[in-house]
Amino acid sequence: MLTSSSLPLEERFPKALGKTQSTHSTMAKYKLEYLWLDGYQPVRNLRGKTQIKEFASFPKLEELPDWGFDGSSTRQAPGGSSDCVLKPVAVYPDSTRKNGVVVMCEVYKADGTAHESNDRATILDDPDTWFGYEQEYFLYQDGRPLGFPENGFPAPQGPYYTGVGYKNVGDIARQIVEEHLDICLDAGINHEGINAEVAKGQWEFQIFGKGSKKAADEMWVARYFLNRLCEKYCLDVEYHCKPLGDTDWNGSGMHCNFSTKYMRETGGEAYFLALMAQFEKNCAEHIAVYGPDNHLRLTGLHETQSIDQFSWGIADRGASIRVPHSFKKNGWKGYLEDRRPNSQGDPYAISSRVLKTIGEVPKP
Ligand code: ADP
Ligand code: MN
Ligand code: MN
Ligand code: MN
Numbered sequence: 001m002l003t004s005s006s007l008p009l010e011e012r013f014p015k016a017l018g019k020t021q022s023t024h025s026t027m028a029k030y031k032l033e034y035l036w037l038d039g040y041q042p043v044r045n046l047r048g049k050t051q052i053k054e055f056a057s058f059p060k061l062e063e064l065p066d067w068g069f070d071g072s073s074t075r076q077a078p079g080g081s082s083d084c085v086l087k088p089v090a091v092y093p094d095s096t097r098k099n100g101v102v103v104m105c106e107v108y109k110a111d112g113t114a115h116e117s118n119d120r121a122t123i124l125d126d127p128d129t130w131f132g133y134e135q136e137y138f139l140y141q142d143g144r145p146l147g148f149p150e151n152g153f154p155a156p157q158g159p160y161y162t163g164v165g166y167k168n169v170g171d172i173a174r175q176i177v178e179e180h181l182d183i184c185l186d187a188g189i190n191h192e193g194i195n196a197e198v199a200k201g202q203w204e205f206q207i208f209g210k211g212s213k214k215a216a217d218e219m220w221v222a223r224y225f226l227n228r229l230c231e232k233y234c235l236d237v238e239y240h241c242k243p244l245g246d247t248d249w250n251g252s253g254m255h256c257n258f259s260t261k262y263m264r265e266t267g268g269e270a271y272f273l274a275l276m277a278q279f280e281k282n283c284a285e286h287i288a289v290y291g292p293d294n295h296l297r298l299t300g301l302h303e304t305q306s307i308d309q310f311s312w313g314i315a316d317r318g319a320s321i322r323v324p325h326s327f328k329k330n331g332w333k334g335y336l337e338d339r340r341p342n343s344q345g346d347p348y349a350i351s352s353r354v355l356k357t358i359g360e361v362p363k364p
Contacts, residue, residue: 039075095186132257145201216347241342251297252343259335267333291342
């Protein structure tokens with residue numbers, strides 16, 4: 001029999017022990033930053049707005065309601081009927097904000113179908129596809145790369161890639177890069193690394209994800225954190241693939257490393273060659289979603305293949321697709337690196353296209 005003295009202390013003396021059952025004391029107001037991609041072309045922009053909601057603990061994806069926005073202000077709807085729907089697809093803690101939450105969303109139309117701008121909805125769903133993206137970018141201030149003098153150029157490329165010291169990286173860039181890394185790690189984003197790049201003011205970070213949409217989601221959220229972080233430093237992130245034009249300064253890419261379960265576990269030379277033949281056949285369709293102005297970057301110089309040619313090569317950084325040494329050694333198994341996507345490319349559109357082409361190749 002349950003007597004009152006067999007109850008735990010806090011239930012027998014709730015007031016004295018400060019354990020009164022008030023649901024309000026455990027609820028907290030969370031700042032939910034709903035993020036989505038707008039309808040601008042050729043480069044979509046991140047958009048975000050905040051709603052405050054109470055939850056007992058950090059909200060799970062299933063607990064987050066759909067929301068809406070005015071699509072006529074984002075090139076996603078005509079003025080007359082402008083409501084678009086935001087459907088949460090991934091959720092991340094935002095350590096820079098008290099009770100901060102970033103909610104990545106897909107855009108839907110009022111009739112429930114995916115909006116034309118919603119490239120994420122076109123990615124084949126496959127938990128066993130892995131993507132790794134290497135995002136290169138410039139930090140820009142006053143219309144030039146951070147660390148460039150007002151007139152002319154700094155010392156030529158050479159010491160900047162993975163460089164250290166004030167004359168190579170300046171005084172503020174590393175602080176931004178490190179802060180960004182910590183914000184991303186706090187958010188649970190699977191950063192794999194960072195490095196200073198070949199041009200002065202140019203940096204890279206890498207994100208890897210298992211599941212066909214994971215790395216792309218995290219890349220967009222990492223871009224959001226970087227853009228927002230740079231606000232307080234009065235500078236911008238320049239994602240253009242060749243911001244310094246036809247000079248001896250490197251452009252920026254976003255190499256796409258990819259593997260399916262079949263590529264990792266079965267592979268084989270015949271399948272690999274069939275895969276490459278299909279990539280060659282679809283060359284134009286790939287370039288179409290690999291970021292604008294790519295002809296300025298894919299020139300055949302600076303570790304690139306020309307935009308209108310397709311090639312693959314083992315450990316070849318001048319090829320369209322680089323085949324890691326380990327791939328051939330392991331019996332043509334593992335991952336491949338498509339070096340053509342540029343820094344302004346949309347990882348949703350890129351992942352979608354890569355998986356479409358892979359899907360067209362029959363497995364022997
Ligand atoms: P590099 O600059 O030499 O091209 P990085 O280390 O910058 O090399 O990038 C390599 C990328 O390949 C990383 O993002 C990593 O996550 C990714 N990667 C490694 N293994 C796989 C795999 N099996 N499938 C997909 N991507 C992979
Ligand atoms: Mn890299
Ligand atoms: Mn790089
Ligand atoms: Mn690479």
